[in-house]
Structures are given as structure tokens and as C-alpha cells.
Amino acid sequence: MSEDNHGIGPTSRYSPLRYPGGKGKLSKFVAAIVRANGLSDGTYIEPYAGGAGIACELLITEVVRRVLINDISPHVFAFWTSVLTDTDELCRRIRDVPLSVEEWDRQKEIFRRPKHVSTIELGVSCFYLNRTNQSGILNGGLIGGRNQEGKWRMDARFNRENLIRRITKIADCAGRIEVTCTDAVEFLREKSYDFGEKDLIYVDPPYFEKGRMLYYDAYGPDDHAAVAKLLAELEGPKWVVSYDDVDAIRNLYAFAPQRQYTIGYSARNHIWGREVMFFSKGMAVPELMPPLLEASGTAVSTRVAAA
Numbered sequence: 001m002s003e004d005n006h007g008i009g010p011t012s013r014y015s016p017l018r019y020p021g022g023k024g025k026l027s028k029f030v031a032a033i034v035r036a037n038g039l040s041d042g043t044y045i046e047p048y049a050g051g052a053g054i055a056c057e058l059l060i061t062e063v064v065r066r067v068l069i070n071d072i073s074p075h076v077f078a079f080w081t082s083v084l085t086d087t088d089e090l091c092r093r094i095r096d097v098p099l100s101v102e103e104w105d106r107q108k109e110i111f112r113r114p115k116h117v118s119t120i121e122l123g124v125s126c127f128y129l130n131r132t133n134q135s136g137i138l139n140g141g142l143i144g145g146r147n148q149e150g151k152w153r154m155d156a157r158f159n160r161e162n163l164i165r166r167i168t169k170i171a172d173c174a175g176r177i178e179v180t181c182t183d184a185v186e187f188l189r190e191k192s193y194d195f196g197e198k199d200l201i202y203v204d205p206p207y208f209e210k211g212r213m214l215y216y217d218a219y220g221p222d223d224h225a226a227v228a229k230l231l232a233e234l235e236g237p238k239w240v241v242s243y244d245d246v247d248a249i250r251n252l253y254a255f256a257p258q259r260q261y262t263i264g265y266s267a268r269n270h271i272w273g274r275e276v277m278f279f280s281k282g283m284a285v286p287e288l289m290p291p292l293l294e295a296s297g298t299a300v301s302t303r304v305a306a307a
């Protein structure tokens with residue numbers, strides 16, 4: 001059975017990380033935005049990169065030349081740094097690491113002490129927990145539980161050869177990727193002077209309603225407001241923001257063109273979400289395309305798979 005068929009699917013065809021609500025499914029639409037706005041020669045930027053599903057796809061399929069991925073999590077940063085600068089060792093460890101509850105405990109211990117371990121150790125622990133935890137949630141439970149019972153066990157999402165292939169494919173593009181580790185608002189403030197009209201920023205903050213449940217670094221209403229204010233004042237680069245479709249967020253972005261859409265998270269469980277995208281002014285916005293479907297009427301809250 002493919003990964004898409006139960007729980008939350010993979011972040012994308014190319015990213016080795018799973019992310020709840022991973023945005024790989026938006027890749028085609030974002031590629032259309034790049035083309036419609038003549039941005040292929042610019043840099044594609046993700047301030048909340050996580051699994052960087054879209055970035056990986058746009059880079060590997062040569063829709064954009066360069067990508068800049070940023071994430072506040074030192075674990076996620078260590079993983080991407082290892083992909084780019086220590087590829088062989090990362091792949092060796094992924095090939096050899098035992099899939100056992102004892103090893104999971106050991107990786108959790110490494111995860112808990114980011115300041116006391118090496119980049120490669122932290123990167124492996126991020127990857128290991130992402131691939132063996134329920135829905136890829138880094139502080140979540142082990143697939144199959146400590147007794148390793150039930151239909152799905154901890155190896156269900158750990159296809160070593162396939163994941164190594166994805167990593168080496170991304171590492172082949174290392175010269176076109178930059179990775180940073182900072183707060184997204186700070187990142188945008190500091191870097192925005194370097195960004196130009198050919199660049200595209202895709203902003204995918206933690207969900208407004210479900211973020212606390214899903215992510216390691218939860219976001220509060222003031223954080224969401226700070227992002228909106230910054231984007232409202234940003235001059236130069238084009239940007240797209242995606243969110244769960246809730247009133248509070250639509251109010252924050254009342255100044256921006258928007259599209260509401262529904263997106264399937266899991267074919268088997270019929271889990272779908274209603275989301276909204278906002279765009280910088282003056283940007284050419286292509287028609288929505290599958291798997292994004294036009295939504296209309298009053299918003300209902302986004303549902304996200306819990307397991």
C-alpha cells in the first residue's frame with residue numbers, strides 16, 4: 001500500500017520528511033505561479049520549510065534555479081544540513097540504523113539534547129522520529145506503540161532505499177540550496193533586503209487552529225499577526241501564504257487577494273481540509289488545479305488526521 005493511502009501522506013514525491021499537512025500537493029500550483037509570473041530565474045524561499053516538499057519538487061524538476069529553506073527547529077536544520085554537507089554518512093546511518101523500540105528511545109534522547117550532540121546525530125534523530133512516529137509528528141507516539149502491535153509498525157514508513165534515493169537526489173542539487181535556522185519573522189526582516197522582484201516566498205506557518213497539536217514549535221495569535229503585518233509591508237518579492245481557513249486569518253489578510261480551496265489529506269480516510277491562500281498584490285494567480293478544488297460558502301474548520 002502506498003503512503004498516501006493511510007494517515008497523512010508524504011510531504012511530496014521528493015522530500016524524505018513527512019509533515020502533517022505537508023504542502024507537496026501544492027507543488028503544481030506553485031509551479032504554475034512561478035511560470036505565470038516569470039520567476040524561474042529567481043530564488044524560491046520557504047521561511048517555514050519543514051519537509052520543504054514544494055522546494056524539493058521545484059528544484060528537482062528545474063522549475064526554479066535556487067531555493068532557500070529556513071526552519072526554526074534545530075532538528076530540521078540539522079537534517080537538511082546533513083543532507084547537503086554529509087550525504088554519505090547520513091545515508092550510511094539510514095541504511096544501518098536498527099528499527100527497534102530501544103533505538104527509538106535512544107533517538108528520542110538525542111532529540112531532547114540538541115545542544116549536546118553533533119549535527120549528523122541530530123539530523124538522523126529528526127529523520128528517524130519523523131519516519132517512525134505517528135503522522136511524522138516529532139513529539140508524537142511511535143507507530144504501533146511500544147508493544148509494536150497492530151497493522152502498522154515502526155518500519156511502515158521507513159523504506160530505506162527509497163528514502164536514500166530521495167536524499168541523494170536532493171544532495172545532487174546542493175549548490176542550488178541554502179539552509180538557515182531562524183525565526184521566520186526575523187528571517188523575513190533580515191533577508192528581505194536581499195530579495196528581488198524575481199523571487200517568490202511561500203509562507204506556510206503552523207496552522208492557526210491545529211498548530212499547537214501538530215508542531216514542535218507552536219504559534220500564537222500574535223505570531224500570526226506579526227507575519228501578516230510584515231508581508232503587508234514587504235516590497236519587492238512576490239509571496240503566497242497558505243493557512244487553515246478561519247475568520248481570524250482572513251481578517252489578518254483582508255488586504256490581500258485570496259483563494260479558498262479544499263485539499264484531500266487522505267484518500268482512504270476521506271480526510272479533507274479547507275484552506276485559504278493569500279497572494280501579494282499585482283501577482284498573476286493561475287486557476288486552481290487538482291488536487292486543489294475551489295471552495296465556496298462559509299468556512300468550516302479544517303480537519304486534520306490525528307493518527
Ligand SMILES: C[S@@+](CC[C@H](N)C(=O)[O-])C[C@H]1O[C@@H](n2cnc3c(N)ncnc32)[C@H](O)[C@@H]1O
Pocket residue numbers: 011018019021022023024047048049050051052053054070071072073076182183184185204205206207215216217218219
Ligand atoms: C506548517 S509546517 C511547514 C510544512 C512544510 N511547508 C512542508 O510542506 O513540509 C511548519 C514548520 O514551521 C516550523 N516553524 C514553527 N515556528 C517557526 C518559526 N517561528 N520560524 C520558522 N519556522 C517555524 C516548524 O518547525 C515546522 O517545521
